[in-house]
Amino acid sequence: AQRVTQPEKLLSVFKGAPVELKCNYSYSGSPELFWYVQYSRQRLQLLLRHISRESIKGFTADLNKGETSFHLKKPFAQEEDSAMYYCALGVGGYQKVTFGTGTKLQVIP
Amino acid sequence: ETGVTQSPTHLIKTRGQQVTLRCSSQSGHNTVSWYQQALGQGPQFIFQYYREEENGRGNFPPRFSGLQFPNYSSELNVNALELDDSALYLCASSETGKNTEAFFGQGTRLTVV
Numbered sequence: 001a002q003r004v005t006q007p008e009k010l011l012s013v014f015k016g017a018p019v020e021l022k023c024n025y026s027y028s029g030s031p032e033l034f035w036y037v038q039y040s041r042q043r044l045q046l047l048l049r050h051i052s053r054e055s056i057k058g059f060t061a062d063l064n065k066g067e068t069s070f071h072l073k074k075p076f077a078q079e080e081d082s083a084m085y086y087c088a089l090g091v092g093g094y095q096k097v098t099f100g101t102g103t104k105l106q107v108i109p
Numbered sequence: 110e111t112g113v114t115q116s117p118t119h120l121i122k123t124r125g126q127q128v129t130l131r132c133s134s135q136s137g138h139n140t141v142s143w144y145q146q147a148l149g150q151g152p153q154f155i156f157q158y159y160r161e162e163e164n165g166r167g168n169f170p171p172r173f174s175g176l177q178f179p180n181y182s183s184e185l186n187v188n189a190l191e192l193d194d195s196a197l198y199l200c201a202s203s204e205t206g207k208n209t210e211a212f213f214g215q216g217t218r219l220t221v222v
Binding site: 004006043044045046086088096097098099100101102 | 113142144149150151152153154157165166167199201210211212213214215216
């Protein structure tokens, strides 16, 4: 069975500091990994996915199959990055998506 | 282009009752997935519908059932409600295919008392 672990419930950083939100997964096949974000009073939305290898709002994430990780990184945090971030694993052609428990990112001005 | 809409936004039910939640998918999307999000947890996959048929299911009992209609809108039905069913229920729609983005609704907050 697949599992996604986000070890930090809350991550507080100062504005301008680097950010790394950790995500580890457990899956025996080829995973499809995503990061979703939920800003205050907004709906859950896709931030980025590993297959597209793109940078969104300055965030990047690299899939490390050896360490089974997909950490989300940004070199300089901004106040508008404060939100809830969920790592997710898709299997079976995305028929089933498993989410982690989420990390709340708080950027301190 | 309209987004994913869910109704109602809030609902209170008594243990043992039945509930139906509704979801209108985004224009052009033919796949709908339902998730349960308990407080402090990430969304948990319930099931997915494609072309009016169930197309994948998570670890939820049979009293969780669904429907998808020809216009791709969907319903989630829960029978014999239990207190632990209290959660935010999310609907997400997408187009068919592997590399498509799922768009989420705002959710329905269900409270079972």
